[in-house]
Amino acid sequence: MGQGGAQDTYEGGLRRVARVVLLDPQDRILLLHGHEPDDPADDWWFTPGGGLEGDETRAQAALRELAEETGITDVELGPVLWQRRCSFPFAGRRWDQDEWYYLARTTQTATAAQSLTDLEKRSVVGARWWTCRELAAAHETVYPTRLAELLRTLFDEGPPARPEVLDTEIV
Secondary structure, three states, X not given: OOOOOOOOOOOOOXXXXXXXXXXXXXXXXXXXXXXXXXXXXXXXXXXXXXXXXXXXXXXXXXXXXXXXXXXOOOXXXXXXXXXXXEEEEEOOEEEEEEEXXXXXXXXXXXXXXXXXXXXXXXXXXXXXXXXXXXXXXOOOOEXXXXXXXXXHHHHHHOOOOOXXXXXXXXX
16 A cells, blocks of 8 residues: 655655645645555545655645645645654555655645646546544545544644654554
8 A cells, every 4th residue: 555645756765755734724634545556446545745856845845745736826834743654565666754744724625636747647546625524434544544533633732832753654
C-alpha cells in the first residue's frame, strides 16, 4: 500500500515531505484517493502533499503540492500539526519519508488537478471532502492512520503548541 503524492524522481533515502490538512469552512478535510498504479483495488485516501523540490521550504512545498494536486490556491497556511516517519512499498519500490502536516484553511472547495506527475496520473483518482464523523465511520484505508482521532483532538483542543510526533508507520 502506497501513500500517494510521490514524485517520479525519488531514488531512495529519507524523502522530506510536506502535507496539508486542508479544512473548509464546515471543518471538512480534503483527502485524495490513490491506488497502486497497476492495482486499482489496492487503494487508500491521503492528504495532499509531496516531496520538497530544490531549496524550497516545507511550507512552500505544501502550497505548491496543494496547487498541483487540487488546483486550490486560496489557502491560509497555518502551523505544523504533526510529524511522522513512514516507510511503504509503492510503484515497485520502497519509500522512506519524513512528513510534516500543515494545517490550512480555504473557502475554495472545487478541486481540479493542475500538474500531476506521470506516476500521480497513474495512481491518483480523485478527491473528496470528509467530515470527521464520516472519517471515523469509514472502512477505507486512510493515511495517516488515526486521522479521524487526530482531527477530533484538533477541533476540540486547537492546534498543538508544538507539532505532535506521530507513531512511525511501516507497511
